[in-house]
Amino acid sequence: MKSLWLRAPLLAAMAGMLALPFSLAAHAAGAADPDKVLRYVFVAAETGFDPAIGRDLYSAKVVQSVFEALYTYDYLARPAKLIPLTADGMPEVTDEGKTYTIRLKKGITFYPDAAFNGKKRELTMADYVYSYRRLFDPKLASPHTWLFEGKIVGLDALAAEAKKTGKFDYDSKIAGFEILDPYTLRIHLTQPDFNLGMILAHEPTSAVAREVIEKYRDGAGQVMANPVGTGPYHLTEWVRSSRMVLEASPDYRGSIWDFKAGSDPEDQAIVAKLKGKRMPQIGRVEIAVMIEDQSRLLAFQNDEVDLFELQGPLAPQLLSGGKLKPEFAKKGYQLSRIVDPESSYYYWNMQDPVLGGFEKHKIALRRAIAMAHNVDEEIRLVWNGEAIALQYPIPPGVVGHDPAYRSSIQFDPAAANGLLDKFGYKKGGDGYRNLPNGKPFTIRYSARNDSNGQQQAEMWKKTYNSIAIRMDGDVRPFPDLLKAEKTCQLQTRTSPWIADYPDGDNFMQLYYGPNTGQNNNGCAKIPAYDELYRASQKLPDGPERDLIYHKMTRIMEIYSAQRMGYARYRNMVSQPRVIGYKKHPILHAEWMYFDIEKRK
Structure with a gap:
């Protein structure tokens, strides 16, 4: 059987109203206690807090705290269960999955800001439509355009016109976004989209x-430094790449904690501790950026950190x-441990003059490099065994994962060397290989x-030495890597991708040609793959889509633009004072769902 966080029939689940796992309190203002302080650590620097721009995990934790999507996920449910956040119930799905009608809860307000003359302002569906349009503004160059690309009636045409005129019209009518009243939005799709609910839960x-x-x-x-949302927290301090402080918004509507536990004793203990509490309880979240492993551990052991990731x-x-x-x-230390719904994969830039292209000798070069790398050894030496090797692009815990699949690319350095010999990568006098034209070359990792x-x-x-190829190491701050990657400036890298939503589509889109500049970090444009990806978009989860995914994976292996690496364990360790924490596979920031004792 497949291991799944979320399994369709999704349309059927959305078409009917689902009971909320927590009930909104009409006036829960001031629920959070300012003396309850959570001290947290990022292992890499953030980039900024514009939901349309940020694409790193660390910025996303702040974005999820300040802003709100229409939907979110049940804190305890496994497989992950989609639930309303600002929406007043699940979507009404009609027209065979092409029309979604969504209603918004009334009375939700943005945090008071100078942009509103220092006052609060009520959230309406017009704000969501404006936010969705921003993803298509060519000037903004959002890396998240793919979420709605080709799906919303009229939206792609609006973006195309903006590219011609140089001006994006935020006020023109789009048939795909029909605002029936300030609290009701009807979305018209070009074709059924079985993941739309999960997309509307993505930050x-x-x-x-x-x-x-x-x-x-x-x-x-872009607005990377002034996040103003409707969420439970607002950003009160930001020292870039060093420190962030989130404080509970005093007028946030709040909720009563009422999630359900299954048979898991851990969940039952969490319910016993938190049931009936008004959320959020934590009044202040202090986030420090600590890049060095040992610094994070020492800070935790010295009781300077309450919750951190033990990599x-x-x-x-x-x-x-x-x-x-x-x-x-x-x-009294506590451990919450999961296998992340993650794929850390290796890519070779398909636009690079040495590594890219479809000539046979270039395919042979990429395939030889992929065959020469020992993934199991990397897991053992770099990650101390805290990861599992992947054969398939869709990792465990995500709809579409196939545990029986075996990649055609396996560790075989002898065969890798033979392949390079065959395609003319001969060794020079220094013992390193040259290009088939005799020129020396170096790979930059x-x-x-x-x-x-x-x-x-x-x-x-070590891998490149085993096949006699020169390699230079290129280490940079995380935000700099992301910036260079987006514009196809890196030759090769190990790229981790953690699920935005728990469906295989979120991983197969990583290699889709039109997503170059967004999430296609290897900048691969393989027509046969792209055609199959578009076909998969029309299908719900099931055997027919699985077959297409298998074909797409084999195509990836044939051209060797990337190789699957591993999915890491996420070990979250907390102090005894943390109450009811459980790592969620999709949610990035969980501090609005658990509690902490005040420090003495």
């Missing part, structure tokens, strides 16, 4: 206010066999400028 589709954008936008139309290099110091060592369990990145670069240096 790039959160509501932003037009007044805020127009007041604070930069020359590119692979640190795991042996606290864990044994996937559990806390007895001496740490006795201290890029990684984050932290200990993990250094170890990854060393592993890949």
Whole structure:
């Protein structure tokens, strides 16, 4: 059987109203206690807090705290269960899945801001439509255009016209977005989209206010430093790449904690501790950026951090066999551990003059490199065993994963060397291979400028040495890597992708040609793959779509533009004072759903 976080029939689930797992309190203002402070750590720097622009996990944690999408996920339910957030119930789906009618809860307000003359302003469906349009503004160059691309009636035509005229019309009518009244939106699709509900839970589709954008936008139309939303927290302090402070919004509507537990004793204990509490309880979240592994661990052990991610290099110091060592369990430390719905994959830039292209000798070069890399050894040495090797692009825990699939690319350095010999990559006098035209070449491998990145670069240096290819390491700050990657400037990198939503489409789109400049980091444009991807978009989850995904995966292997790597365990360790925390596979920020004791 497949291991799934969310399994269709999705349309049937959406068509009927689902009971809310938490009930909104009419006047829950001031629920959060300012003396309840959560101290948290990012392992890499954030980039900024515009929902339409940010594409890194760390910025997303702040975005999810400040802004709200129409939908979210049940805190405890596994498989992940879609639930309303600002929407007043699940969508009404008609016209065989091509029309979605969504109603908004009344009385939700944006945080008071100078853009509203220092007052609050009510959220309406016009804010969501404005936010969705922003994803298509050519000037903004959002990396999230793909979420609605080719799906909403009239939206692509509006973007195409803007590219011609140089001006994006935010006020023109679009047939695909029909606002029936301030609280009711009807979305008309070009074809059924079985993932639309999950897309409307993804933070790039959160509501932003037009007044805020127009007041604070930069020359590119972005608002990365002045997040103003309707969410439970607002950003009160930001020292770039160093420190962020979130404080609970005093007028936030709040909720009563009423999630349901299944048979899991851990969930039952969480329900016993939190049921009936008014949320959020935590009044302040202090976030520090700590790139170095040992610094994070020391800060936690010195009780300077309440909750942090114990990545692979640190795991042996606290864990044994996937559990806390007895001496740490006795201290009351808590562990929440999952296999992330993640794919860390290796890509080679298909636009690069050395690595890219479809000539046979270039395909042979990429395939030989892929065959020479020992994924199991990387997991053991870099991640201390805290990951599982992947054969398939869709990882465990995501709809469409196939645990029986075996890639045609396996570790075989002898065959890799033979392939390079066959296609003319002969060794020179220095022992390194040259291009078939006799010219020397060097591969540049890029990684984050932290200990993990250094170890990854060393592993890949070993790989390239095994096939006599020169390699230079290129370590950079995480935001710089993302910026260069988006514009196809990196030659090769290990790229981690954590599910935006728990469906295979979210992973197969990573290699779709038109998504170059968005999420297609290897900048691959393979016509046969792209044609099959478009066909898969018309299908619900099931055997027919699975067959297409298999064909797409084989095409990827034939051209060797990328190779699957691994999915890491996410080990979240917390102090004894943290109450009811459980790592969610999709939600990035969970602090509005758990509690913490006040420090003495």
